[in-house]
Amino acid sequence: MTQGERRTPARRTVLGAAGATVLGASTALAAGTGTAQAADADLAEDRTPGRGHGYRSLPVPTVIGHRGSAGYRPEHTLGSYRHALDIGAHVVEQDLVPTRDGHLVCRHENDITGTTDVADHPEFASRKTTKTVDGVALTGWFTEDFTLAELKTLRAKERIPGTRQENTLYDGRWTVPTFEEVLEWAEEEGRRRGREIWLHVETKHPSYFRSLGLGLEERLAKLLRRYGRHRANSPVFLQSFEPSSIQRLKKLVDAPGVVLLSGPSSRPWDFVEAGDPRTVADLVTPEGLAWIASYAQGIGPTLDLVIPKDASGRLGTPTTLVRDAHAEGLILHPYTHRNENTFLPADFRKGTDPTAYGDAFGALKRYLETGIDGIFSDNPDTARLAAADLTARD
Numbered sequence: 001m002t003q004g005e006r007r008t009p010a011r012r013t014v015l016g017a018a019g020a021t022v023l024g025a026s027t028a029l030a031a032g033t034g035t036a037q038a039a040d041a042d043l044a045e046d047r048t049p050g051r052g053h054g055y056r057s058l059p060v061p062t063v064i065g066h067r068g069s070a071g072y073r074p075e076h077t078l079g080s081y082r083h084a085l086d087i088g089a090h091v092v093e094q095d096l097v098p099t100r101d102g103h104l105v106c107r108h109e110n111d112i113t114g115t116t117d118v119a120d121h122p123e124f125a126s127r128k129t130t131k132t133v134d135g136v137a138l139t140g141w142f143t144e145d146f147t148l149a150e151l152k153t154l155r156a157k158e159r160i161p162g163t164r165q166e167n168t169l170y171d172g173r174w175t176v177p178t179f180e181e182v183l184e185w186a187e188e189e190g191r192r193r194g195r196e197i198w199l200h201v202e203t204k205h206p207s208y209f210r211s212l213g214l215g216l217e218e219r220l221a222k223l224l225r226r227y228g229r230h231r232a233n234s235p236v237f238l239q240s241f242e243p244s245s246i247q248r249l250k251k252l253v254d255a256p257g258v259v260l261l262s263g264p265s266s267r268p269w270d271f272v273e274a275g276d277p278r279t280v281a282d283l284v285t286p287e288g289l290a291w292i293a294s295y296a297q298g299i300g301p302t303l304d305l306v307i308p309k310d311a312s313g314r315l316g317t318p319t320t321l322v323r324d325a326h327a328e329g330l331i332l333h334p335y336t337h338r339n340e341n342t343f344l345p346a347d348f349r350k351g352t353d354p355t356a357y358g359d360a361f362g363a364l365k366r367y368l369e370t371g372i373d374g375i376f377s378d379n380p381d382t383a384r385l386a387a388a389d390l391t392a393r394d
Contacts, residue, residue: 054233062374065089071378077174088384091198113140196235206245221252256297298331313346335376
């Protein structure tokens with residue numbers, strides 16, 4: 001391994017123990033049979049006595065179902081979440097935004113124009129408006145303008161139908177879930193599958209919502225406590241692009257926090273509002289990572305912070321981010337892997353159709369070999385097989 005691929009002895013022990021179990025489930029994935037049962041058996045085995053508890057007990061690399069299984073089902077629906085588990089995701093992601101009456105619901109954005117059929121509801125035509133969210137003007141319909149009862153009259157649909165035309169088959173099949181419904185679903189799925197169901201929960205635009213009197217962190221902490229997911233060893237990660245949201249959550253619950261990091265020149269919105277001049281480039285320095293490690297357990301960087309692309313869009317040389325973050329005891333869960341050409345680095349695209357699948361395994365191999373602890377994927381089955389390829393060599 002190169003310098004950027006090194007792992008600590010303890011980290012490799014976890015990786016080695018996970019390798020055989022990941023490979024077993026991935027064999028089932030490849031065969032197309034026993035997928036859910038094999039994946040569930042693997043994760044149950046990974047929590048045998050003596051293995052430890054909490055996020056350090058997860059298989060490495062950890063496959064995180066991005067918005068569920070967004071490559072196959074409309075994102076942030078119970079159907080997408082369930083399918084993610086069925087095809088091998090170790091952890092399933094939720095993004096949280098509030099309704100007008102203070103309920104937390106699962107949407108990637110509070111703008112629900114593209115992910116629900118709200119435009120087809122004449123009774124809500126007057127709710128269409130223009131708002132500025134984190135400095136960006138948006139026109140559409142927003143969750144904070146709907147009560148939960150009103151929101152539940154809408155149906156979820158595919159966000160990018162031009163790219164994922166097959167996903168439109170499921171348009172209208174599911175409603176927008178509340179986070180409490182997801183917690184109840186996770187308990188039920190855990191009993192059915194015989195293992196804990198891990199969640200990766202993001203607070204979206206927390207400063208914006210706090211300014212509206214709809215603070216996310218207190219509502220989230222209350223639900224986590226109600227369902228026993230507030231402890232340091234609870235099967236949940238709490239993530240946000242705003243470091244202050246993770247700092248606020250740290251005072252409310254003990255669940256592990258993850259700071260999400262966008263492009264190097266970007267600034268977290270809470271930094272913008274506070275006049276903090278630091279950029280993401282400052283946060284990925286050893287000093288910045290030490291600051292993050294003082295209140296969080298991990299980072300979720302964009303994949304470009306792990307391996308930058310050159311001017312042609314091809315993958316370049318890995319940065320030292322993996323090594324530097326591990327030196328501070330931080331785990332890394334980068335985002336986002338997708339199978340389609342349009343989302344892959346230029347050197348892993350196949351043909352000229354941007355919606356066709358490219359060499360997703362080749363790209364995943366490059367990313368996983370850097371020593372990242374996990375990856376967000378719209379296609380958890382693909383990521384799971386790539387993880388098996390890596391662990392089989394180790």
